[in-house]
Amino acid sequence: MANNIQSSDPVRRHKVVVCRDLGPDVMPLLRERRELELIVWPEDKFCDRKWLLENIPGCSGVLVMLSDIVNEEFLDTCGPSLKVVSTMSVGYDHVKLPALAQRGIKLGYTPDVLTDAVADLSVMLALMASRNAKQTLSVVQNGEWPSFSWAPFAFCGRQISSSSQKRTITVGFLGFGRIAKATLARLVPFGINHVIFLSSPKSKRDSPNECAEFERQFGVKSVRRTADLQELARESDIVFVLAPGGPSTHHIIDEYFLRAMKPTAVLVNPSRGTLVDSDALAKAVHEGWIWGAGLDVVEGEPNVTADHPLVKEPRCVVLPHVGSATFETRLEMASLAARNLIAGVLGEELEHELGLQSYTSP
């Protein structure tokens, strides 16, 4: 408990444990609060479980990362003083929600703030997959540029913007939430003029006239909702996979879907690796059922090695899950997690609290 500098100060009455140093821009938010007795995992790697369990007894709040498992053991070790768990993430697979709900503990998280960073990356992946960025970058990196012989169609990729050769471009979204809409907004000035999307059957429509309203909102010729995966595959020039993971969407992009896509189309997955059957996708690109793929996530990550079929495929761009990796967004996530922690400890309303009502027994 070396970091607990002023435990004798009577004003500091709320013990909080922070599982990762959040850097010089965010830590002062916590250090400046004299009401807090602050304990910070001192190393720049995943918080050690043993250290964590030794330090959380009697705490009022804990700020955790995706790698810190919040289960019964964790909660029992904290004891009845615990008021809030604040995770610096939009996901909460690492948190046992019913156990929190049962104990009346609040869960803070950081949704929304990463929408723009992920939408930016989605556009980048669509462009990189269409324009052969991995291949052409490696031509230069491998020193092959000097011996390259120009030809009218050498290095040619697919154009994502409309052209005199192709005036109609349809973009398809599997999932049509905030990130999908932010991605679409960015693509409109590329000359995208038609949109087709498939949302969870359970998701409620924005309004009875939602498609007409989307057409006006985004300034495109047509927006259509479909319940037919094959239609989404068949009609799209780019398919963005922007839906939640979990069993209900496992391998929803499979061989059957990929075989229905256009040979000129690309698949972009910035959401969760489990939605895409990696073997089917590698085969689809290798055999030319589709043009290419841009992936920020792969099933089984980070155990994705250099001989993974998707990594070996020249027209599959694979990035190591960096969708939210901008200083601006990570700073905002970290400071929001800190603010959620403080609010929870002080009994105030959290800026972003996950509703746990459905887990409490009636």
Next chain:
Amino acid sequence: MANNIQSSDPVRRHKVVVCRDLGPDVMPLLRERRELELIVWPEDKFCDRKWLLENIPGCSGVLVMLSDIVNEEFLDTCGPSLKVVSTMSVGYDHVKLPALAQRGIKLGYTPDVLTDAVADLSVMLALMASRNAKQTLSVVQNGEWPSFSWAPFAFCGRQISSSSQKRTITVGFLGFGRIAKATLARLVPFGINHVIFLSSPKSKRDSPNECAEFERQFGVKSVRRTADLQELARESDIVFVLAPGGPSTHHIIDEYFLRAMKPTAVLVNPSRGTLVDSDALAKAVHEGWIWGAGLDVVEGEPNVTADHPLVKEPRCVVLPHVGSATFETRLEMASLAARNLIAGVLGEELEHELGLQSYTSP
């Protein structure tokens, strides 16, 4: 003259030479014209000069690539029958313009049609440079993803879209022609809200109120024209170099410019390599004067080897001049070059003819 299949046909009276096979989508445009006696360089590499000089005597038109030098020797060899040279390129450094003008020969070229493909690539390069795409891609390609230890700011790049951490984004353009404007239009929904540009002092203003009109046209808060390179460098979060090459712009992006840029900014050059001092840029990125660079062109290309300082720099994305390399755009360039050739031979108006008035003696 093996390709001259029907030279005995009296209808085929215009001999034309085509310096590259333009593929199955474009060649029929030429083959179907019975007025043409068509001679095509048969190999899929640069047209051999000896072959060319043997085949052009007496021709009415020649369709050339960037690699075919059109000088006095070329024109004298063609003889007085030559009416048109049609180049499949937007540039014409390979054509001796005064010599054409003197002889009253028309020059067809292919501007405009590559605007969208290059603007797409410009956005891609800005995103790749900002988001560390070269580094993160290589982490995966080199099999380093499995051993990667997550940290709150690992892999973090700069966000090109606006965020709650940074609400004001200024994009700067060196050169503000068609491609710059098409690039700007694509960036507006990313939350770009301020624009600064520097155009050639000789370029005429679009109108006395051009900046106010640009603000309305693009829907941004401010557009400003500057004549001060240092101001452009100082204020921009992204600098796009989209100006012509040649002696007047040689190394216009030099150490002095780069030192004035923000440490979080990126430089994007999709135009001509000669505008940027490569050594200064490599130093700027290496020493952190700027965040990164996205380059489709490098001075001295294609003689850019794997040990080139820019290629070695992890935050310099270098692509092998693929700005117009989409099937859609190259097809349009090739078919426009074919149409220019046919029109010139038949004495009709060219779709895109370069004005050579300034080269004819009064």
